[in-house]
Amino acid sequence: MKKIAIHWFRQDLRLTDNPALSHASLADETVPIFIFDDNYPIGGASKLWLDNSLKSLNNSLDDNLSLYKGDPLEIIKKLIAENKITDFYWNRCYDKYSIARDTQIKKLLEDSNITVKSYNGSLLLEPWECTKDDGTHYKVYTPFYKTLMRIRPHRSNITKPSFNKITKLKDSVDLENLELLEPSHSWQGIIKQWQVGEDAAVDKLENFLDEKASRYKKSRDFMCENATSTLSPHLHFGEISPNQVFNAVYSLDSIGENEEHFIKELAWRDFSYYQLYYYPNLATKNINSKFDNFEWENDTDLLKAWQIGKTGIPIVDAGMRELWETGYMHNRVRMIVASFLIKNCLVDWRKGEAWFFDTLFDADIASNNASWQWVAGCGLDAAPYFRIFNPVLQSDKFEAAEYIRMYVPELKSLSDKYISKPWEAKLDILEEVSIKLGIDYPLPIVDLKASREKALALHKKL
């Protein structure tokens, strides 16, 4: 019997090292599809990235990607009714919405005598593969990481498939019909700063390994060192797999603590998905339920000032403006702005998470929520509640002056000494550079020392 296989693209928008796609390509005829599901949470920035990434993927498939918009179950039902599909492939997702959806669809397909197979295309190790000796899941990162490194089977990159025949279905809609371009913000201009798609992701990885990996461990924390990989959006959309990244690092001539540290960061991504799997409500519920009783103030003025980068704390404003202007934020600054919102402003971490989710190109339900819970102190292996960042010290320690000048230009003529804390500069120094605090640049919206003490007291009550 002639085999006609569907490969359902989801968070694996690439051809190389794609386990499900490579199996689907063995059929007599392969039908690659993508379904945009309105009900699946996606941020404004991510929509634009998705639009660009699908365009790139469709090009790689010689315009053979079939696109749909709507409820995947209904669409697939119709699709198998109208076409003689024999096999169905996808790479697994790990959030509860996707798991429930896939379970339902798998049943539908099996009931229709279609062979369904799913694979691991997005993680180093799947959550159920990495447990403690007693069968329960890890709650601390380091032992998780050690086990992952010990038990993870090596898998060479799967080469780009060559299809026997590839088919686009007649009822596919055009990319425009997915309506990913609704401008809530000028993301369309901003995304031009980025190269999107599988080829760009591979280039970026190679560039990182050539130029940055060997000084990664220390330099990664300095905003001006430009030493992070910025692979996160590519990994999120699956334009490159963590397996490819892992293999690339381990094929380097020498691996030292720098390269190892990068692998640890890659494993943090896995640990986030691990948390999402074992705590399906990661996006809404504190893992540590003690935090359920925390008295958030949720001052909307403070939240707004944070969002638009007008808190009066230069490093925080620089980070928030970087986010708004580029769809990205340096990792160190993410921790600083998150700590500021949660601890100094007493705004619920979920509000910050929601803003990041809408504005980051790499917005990811696992990484974003796990990281916000980490900073809030309510997550797995989280920062202890008393570990509150001082944005001024962080700014000085990691030499943020030029970074601040780039994103907060109204302060650019201030010296390194005062640019992280303009409110401490004497009036004559401010006059010299023509800055009037409260007019040209805001005074701090909260007192760092007092708000820190308040947060400590409130957390101690828990």
Added chain:
DNA sequence: TGAAATGTTGGGGCG
């Protein structure tokens, strides 16, 4: 993947 408070040590200025 902190920071601030507190404690300890040791060198230099000075009577």
Added chain:
DNA sequence: ACGCCCCAACATTTC
């Protein structure tokens, strides 16, 4: 020479 004070530098503890 000696004791005393100051304070930076570092270490420890506390939140």
